[in-house]
Amino acid sequence: MTATAASVAGPQRPVDPAAHPGGAEPVSAATLARLHLTYLWRHARRLSLRDPQCFTELVQRRKLIDRDPRMAGLIDKLSVKTFVADRLGPQWTTPTLWSGTILPDRPPCAPPFVVKSRHGCRQMRIVRSDRDDWKAICRASARWVRSPYGGWLDEWAYRDVPRGLLIEPLIGDGRTLPIDYKLYVFHGRVAAIQVHLDRATAHRWTLYDRSWRRLSAAAGGDIRPPATLARMIEGAEILGAGFDFVRVDLYDIAGTPRFGELTFYPGSGLDRFDPPSLDRLLGRLWLGDIGM
Known part of the structure; x- marks a missing residue:
C-alpha cells in the first residue's frame, strides 16, 4: 500500500454535510435522513454534522465526506497483511491458508481454522473439527460474497474492497x-x-x-x-x-x-x-x- 493521499477535510472545521470535496459523491437527502434517524435511534440525541464534537458524530462525518483512497486497501483483510508485514514484520500477521471467492467442496486444510470474508465485518465461521457442517459454512460464505458490504450503513471505503474469502489458522489455544x-x-x-x-x-x-x-x-x-x-x-x-x-x-x-x-x-x-x-x-x- 503506497498511496499517500491525505484524508479529505480536517475535522477541526465545521463542514457542510451536503458538500462533496475531493471527488466524493454529493450526499443525497435520503442518506442524510437515514444517518440522522439511525443516530437518533441509537444515541437518543440529535446528530451534529456541521460541527461534530463527539466521536460517534465524527464517524458519521467520515462516512459522508472522507474519501481517502488508502482506506479500502487497509480494511481489506487480505491486502492489509502486506501493509502490516512491510512496516512491522511478517511475524505480526496471521498466515493465509487459502483465499478465493468460492470455498471448495471439502475443507482445504486441517482444523481448527477460521473462514472469513475479506470485504466485510462480522462475517466469520470457526471450524474446530471435521464434524463441523462444512456445507453450511459454504452456504454462508456464498451469501457473503454475493452481497456488497457497508452500503446500508454508508461506510464508503468497503465499496472498493474486492469481495472474497480467506482461511486462517485459529490463533490462541484453539478452543x-x-x-x-x-x-x-x-x-x-x-x-x-x-x-x-x-x-x-x-x-x-x-x-x-x-x-x-x-x-x-x-x-x-x-x-x-x-x-x-x-x-x-x-x-x-x-x-x-x-x-x-x-x-x-x-x-x-x-x-x-x-x-x-x-x-x-x-x-x-x-x-x-x-x-x-x-x-x-x-x-x-x-x-x-x-x-x-
Whole structure:
C-alpha cells in the first residue's frame, strides 16, 4: 500500500454535510435522513454534522465526506497483511491458508481454522473439527460474497474492497477466541485501548487509557494489561501514522503481538459508550483539542 493521499477535510472545521470535496459523491437527502434517524435511534440525541464534537458524530462525518483512497486497501483483510508485514514484520500477521471467492467442496486444510470474508465485518465461521457442517459454512460464505458490504450503513471505503474469502489458522489455544485489544490511534498516538472478552459467549468490553487506567464502567472487574502492551502501542502507532483516527485491533498470542485488522468506522459510530462522556472525550482527541 503506497498511496499517500491525505484524508479529505480536517475535522477541526465545521463542514457542510451536503458538500462533496475531493471527488466524493454529493450526499443525497435520503442518506442524510437515514444517518440522522439511525443516530437518533441509537444515541437518543440529535446528530451534529456541521460541527461534530463527539466521536460517534465524527464517524458519521467520515462516512459522508472522507474519501481517502488508502482506506479500502487497509480494511481489506487480505491486502492489509502486506501493509502490516512491510512496516512491522511478517511475524505480526496471521498466515493465509487459502483465499478465493468460492470455498471448495471439502475443507482445504486441517482444523481448527477460521473462514472469513475479506470485504466485510462480522462475517466469520470457526471450524474446530471435521464434524463441523462444512456445507453450511459454504452456504454462508456464498451469501457473503454475493452481497456488497457497508452500503446500508454508508461506510464508503468497503465499496472498493474486492469481495472474497480467506482461511486462517485459529490463533490462541484453539478452543476459545483470544482477548481482542482495540487500540484507538489519534494523529499517530494511541490514546485508548478497548479490551473485548468472551466474544463468543458473554461479550463485554472495558476501555483503558494507554497507561492502563480504566476509563469506562467496569465490565466484570479490571483486566490485567497484556505482557506485550508496550509493543502493541508501538506497532499501532506505526500503523496509524498519517491518519487523524484509525483503530488498530491486536491480540497477544503466547507473548507475541498479532495483528487483527484496521477499522475506520468503529461500530459505524452507533455503539454507545459507558459513561456517555467518553464519546465527547474521544471526539476531542480526534479533533486534536487534547492529548493523552
